[in-house]
Amino acid sequence: MVKALDRKLLRELGLMRWQLFAIVMVIACGIASYVALLSAHASLERSRASYYAETRFPDVFARVSSAPRSIEPRIAAIPGVAQIETRLIERITLDVPGLPEPATGELISLERRDDDGLGALVLRAGRWPEPGRAGEVLVNEPFARVHGLSPGDGFDAVVGGRLQRLRMVGIALSPEFVFQVSSGSPWPDDRRFSVLWMDREALEAAFAEQGSFNQVVLTLAGGASEAEVVAELDRLLLRYGAVGAHGRDRQVSNRFVHEELEQLRKMGSSVPAVFLAVAAFLLNVVLSRIVAGQREQIGALKALGYGNLRIGTHYAELVLAVVAAGGAIGLAMGSYFGQAMVGLYGQYYRFPNLAFTLSADTVWTAVGIAAVSGAIGALVAVRRAVALEPAEAMRPVAPPRYRMGIVAGSFLGRLLSPQARMIVRNIGRAPIRTGLGAFGIGLAIAIQVMGNFSGAAVEFVMDVSFQRVQRHDVEVAFGHALADDVLHDLANVPGVLGVEGTHAVPVRLRVGERHYETALIGLPAAAQLRRLLGPDLRPVALPEAGMLMTDVLATRLGVRVGDRVDVEVLDGERQTLAIEVTGLSQEMMGLSTYMRQDALCRALGEGPRVTGALLSVDPQQRDALYTRIKTMPAVAGATLRTAAYDIFNETSAQQQGVMRLVFTLFASVIAIGVVYNAARIALADRSRELATLRVLGFTRAEVSWILLGELAVQVVVAIPIGCVLGWLFSWAIIQTIDAELYRFPILIMPATYLTAIAVVVVAGVLTAFLVRRRIDQLDLVEVLKSRE
Numbered sequence: 001m002v003k004a005l006d007r008k009l010l011r012e013l014g015l016m017r018w019q020l021f022a023i024v025m026v027i028a029c030g031i032a033s034y035v036a037l038l039s040a041h042a043s044l045e046r047s048r049a050s051y052y053a054e055t056r057f058p059d060v061f062a063r064v065s066s067a068p069r070s071i072e073p074r075i076a077a078i079p080g081v082a083q084i085e086t087r088l089i090e091r092i093t094l095d096v097p098g099l100p101e102p103a104t105g106e107l108i109s110l111e112r113r114d115d116d117g118l119g120a121l122v123l124r125a126g127r128w129p130e131p132g133r134a135g136e137v138l139v140n141e142p143f144a145r146v147h148g149l150s151p152g153d154g155f156d157a158v159v160g161g162r163l164q165r166l167r168m169v170g171i172a173l174s175p176e177f178v179f180q181v182s183s184g185s186p187w188p189d190d191r192r193f194s195v196l197w198m199d200r201e202a203l204e205a206a207f208a209e210q211g212s213f214n215q216v217v218l219t220l221a222g223g224a225s226e227a228e229v230v231a232e233l234d235r236l237l238l239r240y241g242a243v244g245a246h247g248r249d250r251q252v253s254n255r256f257v258h259e260e261l262e263q264l265r266k267m268g269s270s271v272p273a274v275f276l277a278v279a280a281f282l283l284n285v286v287l288s289r290i291v292a293g294q295r296e297q298i299g300a301l302k303a304l305g306y307g308n309l310r311i312g313t314h315y316a317e318l319v320l321a322v323v324a325a326g327g328a329i330g331l332a333m334g335s336y337f338g339q340a341m342v343g344l345y346g347q348y349y350r351f352p353n354l355a356f357t358l359s360a361d362t363v364w365t366a367v368g369i370a371a372v373s374g375a376i377g378a379l380v381a382v383r384r385a386v387a388l389e390p391a392e393a394m395r396p397v398a399p400p401r402y403r404m405g406i407v408a409g410s411f412l413g414r415l416l417s418p419q420a421r422m423i424v425r426n427i428g429r430a431p432i433r434t435g436l437g438a439f440g441i442g443l444a445i446a447i448q449v450m451g452n453f454s455g456a457a458v459e460f461v462m463d464v465s466f467q468r469v470q471r472h473d474v475e476v477a478f479g480h481a482l483a484d485d486v487l488h489d490l491a492n493v494p495g496v497l498g499v500e501g502t503h504a505v506p507v508r509l510r511v512g513e514r515h516y517e518t519a520l521i522g523l524p525a526a527a528q529l530r531r532l533l534g535p536d537l538r539p540v541a542l543p544e545a546g547m548l549m550t551d552v553l554a555t556r557l558g559v560r561v562g563d564r565v566d567v568e569v570l571d572g573e574r575q576t577l578a579i580e581v582t583g584l585s586q587e588m589m590g591l592s593t594y595m596r597q598d599a600l601c602r603a604l605g606e607g608p609r610v611t612g613a614l615l616s617v618d619p620q621q622r623d624a625l626y627t628r629i630k631t632m633p634a635v636a637g638a639t640l641r642t643a644a645y646d647i648f649n650e651t652s653a654q655q656q657g658v659m660r661l662v663f664t665l666f667a668s669v670i671a672i673g674v675v676y677n678a679a680r681i682a683l684a685d686r687s688r689e690l691a692t693l694r695v696l697g698f699t700r701a702e703v704s705w706i707l708l709g710e711l712a713v714q715v716v717v718a719i720p721i722g723c724v725l726g727w728l729f730s731w732a733i734i735q736t737i738d739a740e741l742y743r744f745p746i747l748i749m750p751a752t753y754l755t756a757i758a759v760v761v762v763a764g765v766l767t768a769f770l771v772r773r774r775i776d777q778l779d780l781v782e783v784l785k786s787r788e
Helices: 004-015 017-055 069-076 141-147 200-206 226-240 252-293 295-303 308-345 360-387 390-394 411-415 418-429 431-469 485-491 551-557 597-604 619-630 641-695 700-735 750-776 780-784
Strands: 060-068 081-087 089-095 103-110 122-126 136-140 154-159 162-173 193-199 212-220 474-483 496-511 514-523 547-550 564-569 576-585 593-596 609-617 635-640
Touching (some): 004 017, 004 308, 017 252, 017 308, 017 360, 017 641, 060 069, 060 226, 069 212, 069 226, 089 474, 089 619, 103 200, 103 635, 136 141, 141 162, 141 193, 193 200, 212 226, 252 308, 252 360, 252 641, 252 700, 295 308, 431 641, 431 700, 474 485, 474 619, 485 609, 496 551, 514 597, 547 551, 593 597, 609 619, 635 641, 641 700, 641 750, 700 750
Parallel strands (some): 103 193, 136 162, 514 593, 547 576
Antiparallel strands (some): 060 212, 081 212, 089 103, 089 154, 122 162, 136 193, 154 162, 474 609, 474 635, 496 514, 496 564, 496 609, 564 576
């Protein structure tokens, strides 16, 4: 049997269904964002952890110029080392059928085919290369998929300075290349970059590197100190050209994955808070209005014997119904969006098994958060209902005290129309409620700005990095440093319009206790194909002596222009140079230092040498040039500057479109929820006043303008609030990005602000239309009846 208060609850839910539905959707958006972001984070984290554990992902990585395998026992004997594995890694140029431009490959030695190795491969198709058999390789799965390759297919490659036919015998995945990027591009280029694995014996023979290695990876024993192992490993490998050992945190693929996981975690804990705060505010306003309008009913119920606990429970049940509905819808939406996000991540993060999982912990935490937001929103109103004494509740509320107000009583007030003065006076009576409503609408604007600003920021980074700084068409890398005579050979290739050599030297910059491993890059004195930009993004010239340093790196090391930095060269004779910082440069990606080539060669005590070259190419002869580069023995790899833009248009633009749509939908829910509830509450509070004005001769349009004008003021006030909050939210997101990878400016285009404002205005207009229909349908006789 349905009790009286239960029937009352059902009646109120029916009468206020649209107001409560708006709040339900705000809660649902908060829960959905929480579930989607954190479930995607949990799915990626779980896949990474299981993948690393199953394949024994190394703990420490170190590169050397070349070291004999005879020192492997000494490395294994370092205290704290559990297992080691040495490798040979070489860069090669690939000529893939159907691809006009050259592709770059990273060829890695393969010594084990079982589960004993570190970073063990997962064989996805085909078989393992036969020991000692030249030309047999495994190819990473993304590259094979893009080019439609299958076991048995072949392609040409320049291996060890000779053109060789490679036969793909299998397809594999590696835990060390979950996020596969090549140098020069911030995104995976599965079309032009591949990782390949060849039997170690065959690879050593191809590069005449028998009995040597240039990479060592190892795992740590339980309780071992990574810092101590790294220090001892660096000391041991010092004479072999060690570039500097590091842990997992600086392994390229793992670093990108970790940064993405951190972004998901931080957004999952911050974005939902915005929605749930708005929901708590709306619940407080709506429930307070219900309690205020039902004073007589509360008094009557108490007089009939209903206790405070039962009455408080009655209003809490209304909140519980709203929270439960919002939570259920939010969980369903969050599960859907979470699966979509994991599917999108699966295109760029290569796990053997990446499946969406929604854990019970996430579900219960989401439900708990929703319940807390509902409790916060209902607390004040429920306490007010419980605190009412029957005699006090049965007495009509004292009429508000009216006064002229500052604006209405001023000269400006006399210039306003009667309707405008009513709007100003009504806002002045409830400034806190009006301000909170404007703040809630402002959050809708801020969410859109936060979700959409990154598109312009990424485009700016792309423009600076690949238009203003890099102005070449093709960059070629040599297997090792060569005399600069090779530049003349490149300049004579048909289709090459200009050539500039580069000389990259691995170094460790040291200032006191601070140090950083990077590349010291030598450029021509009048370089045009790679320009350096100052803090104002204008080109700066390389000084005759000293070096330029990126401003972020200078801040990290605590140096200023004029300071001297100890530069430890990590290859060759392992010199230590003291070089003055003569200027700062501005870059959007990476942390590097630069010198004039002639000054760098003098400092190193060697003749003119280059490790790579930048080419300007005639578009009419581009394909012929590509064909020639594919077979040049000196070229170990080639990258196209325009490839970064192609990848951006194919990947990042798609992600931006999805994010923009989601944030627009969610922001619209907030805007409609706040504006619609504010309008309905105002209509309920002032229906007698509006009906009286109708009786006095005011038209429907004039009466509607009085009510909707107040909402318009809230929207107008919300615009600057939302723009400021959007900038702050965007700034907070940028602070979470690792500055060593990217430096995104807080670049919010006017179109971003205008779009966010337009969405809120459209939502407000739609809400106004719905409320206007309510005003037009007012029953004047019923509304004007005495309440006593």
